[in-house]
Amino acid sequence: MLINRLNTADSNFTQRIRELLRWEDAVNNDVNNVVSDILARIRTEGDDALVEFTNRFDHRNVKKASEFIIESPQLKEALERIPKEQADALWLAAERIELYHLHQKQESWQYTEDNGTVLGQKVTPLDRVGLYAPGGKAAYPSSILMAALPAKVAGVPEVVLVTPTPNGDYNDIVLAAAAVAGVSRVVTIGGAQAIGALAYGTATIPKVDKIVGPGNIYVSTAKRQVFGAVDIDMIAGPSEILIVCDGLTDPDWVAMDLFSQAEHDENAQAILICPDTDYLNRVEASIEKLLPTLSRADIASVSLKNRGALIEVKDMAEAVQLANYIAPEHLELSVENPETLVDDIRHAGAIFMGRHTSESLGDYCAGPNHVLPTSGTARFSSPLGVYDYVKRSSIIHCSEQGASELGKIASILARSERLEAHARSAEYRIKK
Template structure:
């Protein structure tokens, strides 16, 4: 088997900016056919409800039932899966859930108020969503960790009802996914997937209730459907391929770094793995480790394609320049595999999650570190954040004027409203002004 040749860039080269831009370019435009198909499915579900869900479930998942109610799994069924999985899996799920819950409880925002000099009350009322929908991939791709990461923050936020949808092609059920739902406190589970599941959550059917927000990963049809229903409901994000960026000072075991890069490359061929280091010999050593370890990987073909097409080894002058390049990339996952990661933190401005130190493998963050693994991709860490409790809460402004406050601020509002030509606004404020 031939060695993988990985792109080499040097921050000092004259065309580095354009080479980096080309490396990062990812086309997220959706195929016209996918768009048309998704819009058709959503329209059918919106107008025909349960019947459309049943027809699409039979068509795409080869699962024929008489009613959508038959596609619901009760809490006793979830408990049965929890009891059925091997003991080590159950303990691992429970430990991960405990850490995820503990971390997210610290994000819980409370309502607040204060009073100004006129006795006017101002503040913010924080309220959980009534109902959240959680999409979980099914079939070959089974991600119980995603159930924990999406459902637990919703429950910590105080969401009354979490509805999970998960496809079960040919009726094949993944017990670990259902066990995770039991541990996370999911309220209802429907074995429905694809764009039809997103439509059911967004619009509601006779059996599946509509939700306020849809979260969770899915394939191109699911992502496109989430994009289409945004506005009717909230969504978490439209995620691109998974990414990892490792900054190393050259003193970490090259095999560790190679495997960290593989941990994202094995997701799919479009995943991106980048290593930045000031040490050229270390970049050579990691490339050698990549080629040594690749034949030992179960998903070697996927990793090979990802590493060939989208990976890069970037040489920089020093760790300061490494941080500058990282900020331009704004990676989903950033490993600071250096002696003193804390010292680098001030220089890092854009990253979904920052893994600090040689012993902090990104994989720990995917499962059990505690922080959420739902992270911004494709450079969106420049302006967005990991999924958290705050995504399942909304904030209402509180404004309560006293008589003297209405008098004082009414005069200000009057001037501004008349300046904008909005007379009714002005007069509404002026009614409360003392003569």
């Protein structure tokens, strides 16, 4: 069996879909304890602990924390070293991502009531944010663009990127992406110790206001533990794609779209929903034909076997209903007229409209952010955006008349709560 086959008409469908979707990034007590110890030492010992952990886990031989820092001129040198076609692609993707996120920019606002009272909201960018990017053999320059450019649009003055460099090996395209995205500096550290350094600050690493970006179980656990000391973006689960198809898209296209997420890791999820049995059979045949041609076929095959599915529904209305139940990270509406379905889609991180819009375009250069809610959290979460890098302060400026009118209301409510000082503070300002 290459991929699971389900049918909503089967008596056990509800149980099977729940089992398929179940993903619990279970709290591992051993990992929790290790991370807690690392964070505690970073908090109390700062750079000394950071150097010790990085040397141990990343096989480095660093004497002082300042050796971890890569400043802007070195990032620009990396940009010059990479092939021109890669540099051009980074710049073009960055331009599209920045343009899209400019539409998300929020402005402060206020209005004046008849009695002269002014109410409003002040929008202020965060002072400093930290981005985490996996390192070593993994290289995700696109994720650096996606995380850093909305911060730039929001007006964040300082963006710090942390990324591990096992054995001291630097990845030029990661550093180049940081240069293109306007990252202030790169710190070559990773793991829980990097999260601790960003969250608490050390003599070398400045404390940030928010940490964004994916990582392994140690990074995710550390983000959970430091939340409150700093803000975080989300705890990301495995990558997901859900395709709703009317049975008319080239089955090879759909098979490859499923692979585009299945190749991420063994826990990724790729699902196709369609009312046409024959079409599902054709897609399954395409999977069998094309899977061996992938360089990451071993990973994709495990993903498809364990968490992938071809699901037959009775009609497109049921397909949409099921899509909302799944609430996927990526949703492709691979149909003739996606506009007829999109209004009924309530839960999805990103919606890809039509047969020609592959999810992979969104990963790199379409413009919208590819940092998306996973594991059903699209029911209440949104993609990373400019709004994640600002905070909002309420503005209240009462006129003398306004303070008198509001004071009467506040007095009654405060005394109903038996908070006398609240009431009297408001009453002092009531005009006699």
